Amino acid sequence: MIEFRxxxxxxxxxxxxxxxxxxxxxxxxxxxxxxxxxxxxxLALILGTLCAANPPDAGSVIRGSSISWPIPSNAxxxxxxxxxxxxxxxxxxxxxxxxxxxxxxxxxxxxxxxxDERLDHxxxxxxxxxxxxxxxxxxxxxxxxxxxxxxEKEDREKFNEMVAELANHSGLVIAACSGKAAKVxxxxxxxxxxxxxxxYEDLDAALEHLERLTKRTPKTADDEEEFAExxxxxxxxxx
Amino acid sequence: xxxxxxxxxxxxxxxxxxxxxxQMSSYKYGFAWLILEPLFFIVGFRLARKFFGGxxxxxxxxxxxxxxxxxxxxxxxxxxxxxxxxxxxxxxxxTFPRVTExxxxxxxxxxxxxxxxxxxxIVAVGVSHYENAWPPQNILEIMLALIASLILGTxxxxxxxxxxxxxxxxxxxxxxxxxxxxMASGMFFVIxxxxxxxxxxxxWNPVLHITEMTRDAWFESYVSPIASPTFVxxxxxxxxxxxxxxxxxxRRIPKT
Numbered sequence: 001m002i003e004f005r006x007x008x009x010x011x012x013x014x015x016x017x018x019x020x021x022x023x024x025x026x027x028x029x030x031x032x033x034x035x036x037x038x039x040x041x042x043l044a045l046i047l048g049t050l051c052a053a054n055p056p057d058a059g060s061v062i063r064g065s066s067i068s069w070p071i072p073s074n075a076x077x078x079x080x081x082x083x084x085x086x087x088x089x090x091x092x093x094x095x096x097x098x099x100x101x102x103x104x105x106x107x108x109x110x111x112x113x114x115x116d117e118r119l120d121h122x123x124x125x126x127x128x129x130x131x132x133x134x135x136x137x138x139x140x141x142x143x144x145x146x147x148x149x150x151x152e153k154e155d156r157e158k159f160n161e162m163v164a165e166l167a168n169h170s171g172l173v174i175a176a177c178s179g180k181a182a183k184v185x186x187x188x189x190x191x192x193x194x195x196x197x198x199x200y201e202d203l204d205a206a207l208e209h210l211e212r213l214t215k216r217t218p219k220t221a222d223d224e225e226e227f228a229e230x231x232x233x234x235x236x237x238x239x
Numbered sequence: 240x241x242x243x244x245x246x247x248x249x250x251x252x253x254x255x256x257x258x259x260x261x262q263m264s265s266y267k268y269g270f271a272w273l274i275l276e277p278l279f280f281i282v283g284f285r286l287a288r289k290f291f292g293g294x295x296x297x298x299x300x301x302x303x304x305x306x307x308x309x310x311x312x313x314x315x316x317x318x319x320x321x322x323x324x325x326x327x328x329x330x331x332x333x334t335f336p337r338v339t340e341x342x343x344x345x346x347x348x349x350x351x352x353x354x355x356x357x358x359x360x361i362v363a364v365g366v367s368h369y370e371n372a373w374p375p376q377n378i379l380e381i382m383l384a385l386i387a388s389l390i391l392g393t394x395x396x397x398x399x400x401x402x403x404x405x406x407x408x409x410x411x412x413x414x415x416x417x418x419x420x421x422m423a424s425g426m427f428f429v430i431x432x433x434x435x436x437x438x439x440x441x442x443w444n445p446v447l448h449i450t451e452m453t454r455d456a457w458f459e460s461y462v463s464p465i466a467s468p469t470f471v472x473x474x475x476x477x478x479x480x481x482x483x484x485x486x487x488x489x490r491r492i493p494k495t
Contacts, residue, residue, distance in 0.1 A: 012493070053333035055491050067336050075331035078261055085260070092253035093335065095246065 002027045002050070002067060002142065004197075007059035009045050018042045021058075022196035029065050029141040032167050034182030034189035034203070035175040036210045038217040043146075043175055046192055050144065067142045070175065071135030072150055074127055079120040083111050083130055086119065094138050101137065108133035108162075110155065125151045129159075136162055142171035148181045160184070177214070179207040250337060254346030257332075259353065274358055277314050281306045281362075284427070297429050299460025301370035304363070308453040309426040311359040312388040316420065316446055318351030319392020323399040323413060326486055327494055341486060344400075348393050356385060363457075372458065380456035383468070388449045390475045397482030401489040425450030430465050438465065445474035 003026045010019035018041050027033065037043040047070050048054040049061060077086045084102055091101045106115045109130040114122050128150040135143070136159075148163045149156040166172065167185060174182050182189060182203060189206035191198045193213060200206035263272050284306050297305065325347055326340040333340065367373040375381055395416075402409045424446035430438060441447055442465050451466035 051334050051336045055493055057493050069334045069336065073334055075334065078257070081260060089253060089257050092256065093250060093337070095249050
């Protein structure tokens, strides 16, 4: 279980600040829920707190279950290294058996023929497939997705099936600014309203609320740029 | 409990290797530059001293080993201090819920230690053979001095990580501190080259004790009148506790 109790968070040093107060949410290991926010920057703010990257400004976060990183984030990859080397890093970090984990991920991502190529020499579709495969190959109590599709059309179906399979025995959280994936996988949703989070058992009602919020929240150029940059620079060094 | 410790160890190992693999990755032959940097320093000092004159090497010490034993401990200390930016940064590795700021900081420190410790022995063994200064008198003391230097730097880095988050211009002060350490910690001198009247002031600096310890431990002919392992241990422990307390406190404060 992961629980937010009266959490408040806000962005800093931004032209158009985003803030949330009174966020109360609970994620259990067998939930299939969506976290819907009006903009990517507000979603990033909440995900940062959910993944323990940032402490909340107020309130508390109680963690009783393991949660994945926002899949398919590829921000920590070394782009000058191969798929195998990056998979090895994740295997080390999550204490997986490298002899079985790495071939499994490589096969799942369908990058066998370019497994030893540098990431920056490979097509971005291969990198996104790899990022998704890495996340779903690890055991977590709760899987956190920001996107459930990767690669070409035929890959998407395969990955969607795998995500659905994961949801049978683990918790599933889909964090998004639209309800497309949420409608496929989730049966309830939290809408992150600046005034507080609202839980909906009916996804259509949640999406309606989100639509109203989105209209009220103008997207800034900064916001768009920030995320475009993140997508294009998958493997920035961290020091 | 043992499982948790093993997990912590594995996380640190993974992050350290990740850090090593990423160092200077934007440059061609990036890792080579990392190794060459301290070597350039040593050769540069030696040449400067040769061409511009000045003080001769202290009695009983060979010229290149004199610099090597001064440069590496200070480099290790700087490697620790440099991590002051990490706890306040928004590292992308923090999206992994099992990774904390302290893990990333420790991984950076361990990576620097791995590089400079190995490099020290490669260079020191080669140069000391060339200058007939092999073997060292007390290897254990040298290793402990190098480790103490890293711990001191780490402690100061952790302490400043909190101050910089509260008061960002403090970054400038870290630059001045580095300059002060470089000048006053025995990179270019041993204490016997300094007037005795200045000793009571200079000996407050634990890094000077460390460079004195390394030279004392390497050369049989040099006995440092001031090197005090107890003082270094006390400073390292005290500063480390202070640094960890600051890091622990600042962890709950949102980053700017």
